[in-house]
Amino acid sequence: MVYAIDRSVITKTGENGEHLSSVSATYIQAREIEQAGVTAGMRVLEVGSGGYNAALLAEVVGADGAVVTVDIDPDITARATALLAETGYGDRVRVVQLDAAHVVPGEELFDAIIVTVGVWDVLPAWLSQLTPEGVIVVPLRMNGVTRTIAFRRDGDRLVSTSTEVAGFVPMQGDSARPERILRLPDPQGGVVSLRFDVGVPDDPRLLDGVLATGRSEAWSQVEVAGSESFADLYLWMAGFLPGFCLLHAEEGTTLSAERGWFPFGVVRGDSFAYFAFRPAAGGSGSELGARAYGPHGEEAAAAMAAQIRAWDRHARRGPAPTFAYWPAGSGGPGEASGNVAVLEKTHGVFTISWPAVS
Numbered sequence: 001m002v003y004a005i006d007r008s009v010i011t012k013t014g015e016n017g018e019h020l021s022s023v024s025a026t027y028i029q030a031r032e033i034e035q036a037g038v039t040a041g042m043r044v045l046e047v048g049s050g051g052y053n054a055a056l057l058a059e060v061v062g063a064d065g066a067v068v069t070v071d072i073d074p075d076i077t078a079r080a081t082a083l084l085a086e087t088g089y090g091d092r093v094r095v096v097q098l099d100a101a102h103v104v105p106g107e108e109l110f111d112a113i114i115v116t117v118g119v120w121d122v123l124p125a126w127l128s129q130l131t132p133e134g135v136i137v138v139p140l141r142m143n144g145v146t147r148t149i150a151f152r153r154d155g156d157r158l159v160s161t162s163t164e165v166a167g168f169v170p171m172q173g174d175s176a177r178p179e180r181i182l183r184l185p186d187p188q189g190g191v192v193s194l195r196f197d198v199g200v201p202d203d204p205r206l207l208d209g210v211l212a213t214g215r216s217e218a219w220s221q222v223e224v225a226g227s228e229s230f231a232d233l234y235l236w237m238a239g240f241l242p243g244f245c246l247l248h249a250e251e252g253t254t255l256s257a258e259r260g261w262f263p264f265g266v267v268r269g270d271s272f273a274y275f276a277f278r279p280a281a282g283g284s285g286s287e288l289g290a291r292a293y294g295p296h297g298e299e300a301a302a303a304m305a306a307q308i309r310a311w312d313r314h315a316r317r318g319p320a321p322t323f324a325y326w327p328a329g330s331g332g333p334g335e336a337s338g339n340v341a342v343l344e345k346t347h348g349v350f351t352i353s354w355p356a357v358s
């Protein structure tokens with residue numbers, strides 16, 4: 001496991017089996033170091049400790065640089081401290097037990113901050129510790145969809161310089177932002193769970209018994225080839241489709257037995273729809289669309305199909321989206337125009353901009 005570059009090693013599990021800490025997959029560590037542009041002589045803060053990534057950072061910054069790694073969990077900092085000492089990095093990395101929602105005491109500014117835990121917002125403590133030219137790399141959750149984004153300052157806002165797809169364990173402590181889960185029992189047995197980041201339904205009881213109601217579907221006429229990645233379609237939905245949620249269907253549910261569904265959905269009052277595909281009419285590839293449950297399922301499925309068409313028209317063949325963040329107290333993004341999704345966060349406003357397709 002340790003030598004598999006694309007696997008993380010779980011180092012701590014919670015009471016309910018949830019992953020609390022891991023040593024990230026080595027390709028993710030390498031990419032974050034690259035995204036942050038870490039070079040010799042830099043001062044770097046790592047949020048979330050394991051030991052190994054801090055040792056890599058110590059090698060990159062060299063004797064003239066500095067590496068500080070913080071973790072909220074005393075078991076993790078104790079382990080990292082011991083392993084770093086054993087492997088000769090004891091005096092090259094400072095390990096601090098701290099909730100990273102707070103400033104690291106006794107430190108100057110950092111040239112790079114690498115966050116290795118999934119977060120919902122860019123925290124003021126981090127920006128207050130970053131040099132004016134510094135880079136911060138954060139795995140940011142945007143309505144349930146996470147991208148690891150490198151940001152640099154541009155006036156009073158942050159602008160993205162690179163983006164990667166990667167998953168991390170969620171942030172704990174004062175800035176934790178757990179998702180809300182709605183569990184829908186299937187009359188066949190098992191449970192379908194809907195996970196909301198924002199936009200939790202006002203009255204979740206409206207969905208009671210929804211899996212026992214009639215089904216409907218809507219198709220978009222948008223076709224994809226087997227080899228095409230459409231990961232950005234989820235990001236498009238997360239930005240533009242109100243009621244967007246993640247979906248998990250337990251074994252035994254009707255949904256889990258169905259081939260051709262994706263773990264994303266949308267709720268409209270007493271109904272919900274989920275992403276689906278079927279063989280394209282022409283014979284090759286698949287057509288994207290939505291299937292739904294509930295009295296207004298058709299409406300929910302149609303809303304999803306409409307956004308699939310919008311993604312196809314405005315984003316699918318264009319350049320990748322860019323991201324910006326306006327901390328509270330800065331000018332803010334103003335009136336959004338074009339294909340810009342605006343997400344309100346606790347400490348600022350975040351935008352996802354899809355460049356026009358030429």
Ligand SMILES: C[S@@+](CC[C@H](N)C(=O)[O-])C[C@H]1O[C@@H](n2cnc3c(N)ncnc32)[C@H](O)[C@@H]1O
Pocket residue numbers: 020021022023024029046047048049050051052053054070071072073076098099100101116117168169170171172173174175
């Ligand atoms: C993926 S692990 C870090 C992996 C490490 N960077 C490595 O690759 O070796 C994420 C860590 O973030 C820590 N964490 C979670 N919430 C935190 C918080 N509020 N402040 C500091 N650390 C936190 C967890 O305890 C966990 O150990």
